[in-house]
Amino acid sequence: MLDKNKNIPPTVLKYKGIFDIGALYKFMSHWLINEGFEFYETKYKHKPPKIEINWEANKRITSYVKYIMEIHFYFYGVNDVEVIKDGAKRKMQDARVVITFSGKVETDYPDIYGDKNWEKNKFFVKAKKFFENYIIRQDLDVKHIDSFYYYILRFYEDVKSFLGMETVGGLS
């Protein structure tokens, strides 16, 4: 089990070079949408030459378990440049970026009315704790927390590949 609070530890990606911020944004947002995540942009701060963006992507796995992926972008030193790529002139940016991938597995997530089914009274709260610590512990650890971590790593590898980083291909 990675964390008894069901948090996935953060993984940080830092890159400095020439790339297309818009194309990166589109690639990552489409990746999340294609994988079935509900995608929310919780923060967008543009103060040239810095850009700071926070994303939250949710995916309901079962009626009890939900995956939440949190991505934080920090672009700084952004300068517009024109490069010749594949024989055509393209506008890109010479920038530094720090992308932090983290997440958590939420159990007993709120229903459409905003209520948590297992927090109606003290008995249910204790029953939920017992249920998660002794009955479905292995299911949570292996089926959900570990597999969600590798899911985030797959996204991380795809982003590295998009940026053209050398250290790609860690997940086989």
Next chain:
Amino acid sequence: MAEKLPIIQNVTMSYSGLFDVKELYSAINEWFKDKGYDRREIKNEEHVSPSGKFIDIEIMPYKKLSDYAKSVIRIQITMHDVKEVEIERDKHKVKLNQGSIEIIFDSYLETDYEGRWEQTPFYFFMRTVYDKFFYKNYTEHFEEMVASDTREMEAMIKSFLNMYRFRK
């Protein structure tokens, strides 16, 4: 909070010359996968500059030895002035990288990683007594396993890099 017992600290390896960054990264990850370690990447940094790329990677894969003990190996890889070069090998042109690498290995044995034995002072006391008198043989055995895995990993990387040193 889990108890972390350092086994190997700050063992450094340096190399300068030809190598393949992608192959090295894949080889390290494959080795850990074969040994049953779970992957954990803390940081991956890459800076592109006219003199070459600067790459900084930190990984910390772990392996649960039991429900009480976990082996953690931390590897920091720093590569300077990495450039792409083309060499001729066996009458074929091969693309490789040239630069310098520094690798630092640390490993430790983490016990009670789920924090079950620190919920009350009595549990903490029982854990300490158990570790010192009843579980000592197992802990020593686990320490040897962690040290052996770290040395094997170091040897694997050395032989991988030496392969490029001699096959020019």
